[in-house]
Amino acid sequence: MTACKSVWIIEDDFRVASIHADYVNTIGGFSVTESFRTGQEAIKKLNLTSSLPAIILTDLYIPDVEGSSLVRHIRHHYPSIKIIVISAATERGLIKDVVDLGILDYLIKPFEQQRLQQAFKKYLNEHHLFQNSMTITQYELDSLLYRESTTTEDKVVKGIDLHTLQTVKSIFENPQAQELTASQLSELIGSSRSTARRYLEYLVGEQFLHIKPIYGTIGRPERKYIYHGTYEQNE
Template sequence: MTTSVWIIEDDFRVANIHADYIQKIGGFTVTESIRTGQETIEKLQQSSNLPAIILTDLYIPDVEGCSLVRHIRYHYPAIKIIVVSAATERNLIKDVVDLGIVDYLIKPFEQQRLQQAFKKYLNESLSFHNRTNITQQDLDSIFYIESAMTEDSHVKGIDLHTLQIVKRIFENQQIQELTASQLSELIGSSRSTARRYLEHLVSENFLCIKPIYGTIGRPERKYIYDGTYEQNK
């Protein structure tokens, strides 16, 4: 199941570029591309399936400043908003940030920076998924994960934000074991990339490996959260 994203951008060429970036992240699908504020309001009112995320510019012809963002935040507080705009005016940006957006990207930006914004959303979603109580560690992983990424903790080929997301998946009691193929679907990556993160967590003694023997070929590996693994199985 993918997460629905709407794009609000009056330049269709730019909107297509943003959509392409989002599709490459994996796990997210652009379901609407809208060019005006009024069309956005109408679609929100008529839609039976609201998006989880809205990616919007601030410079929309029929929108003044952050009025559209304010409207969405007031009427649809569950929708997360990521702003991508060439606007750099201090007061305008402060007003938008104060409304509680997920992130603000100044155009032009690199694809990797947009991926970070969506990974932040994913990390937050996983932290709250099927939890009755939230720990300080859960909150720190949302608000301070970037500051925890120091050069000393950097491992080649491992993005620490993605690593935190993978850990959250296993720490969620609903998911105790996964194969590389299953994880790749959850985080929107290739199977080899998913396996790299899983093997890294094995080296940290966070996960254990359990071989699954089939009838043909090499056994598949199942990665099991260390706290749930029993050696005698």
């Protein structure tokens, strides 16, 4: 069983911190393991811990914190930690400062639980993309960086799910399975042949795969899809 990813909360109002913790703990795969009332408490713990959190939720209005200084400190000393700011601060200059520091997301209080779930989904998409693929397609980048501009209608027309796409890519990047037909792929991912072919043809368009016809004795030639790296080596 995969361990839950650790989330820390920095919020001076314990009641608000408790609500945020309840929200996070309903999201599968994440668990709030620490909660701090001040920035110094959080920094002290970061300096001592041997296990950094995956995500920190922090307010900007903390008694011992000035503006974006805490976010700046964490981003500088612990760049692997993703930061989600949850604050009532709406000043343009302050928000620009923390956005420029490379935070994962910014939620303005009060917010809906679904909005926080979207922030964590962004984290999962980014983590999965960079951890499980040796190469990345333009579609995957667009889905990650411009998720708000990609309409539901566009996604339905494409018929492409990001996680399934990454699974298909991972299969082809395995040296033992770099040439597959639609039938073979459908068995591996548990889909219909037409669904498998949709992903294969999409990856051909992305130049991740190439097509090699297989000529039999009867009927139309079957298509075999070949991983781009293997294709280039054999040229």
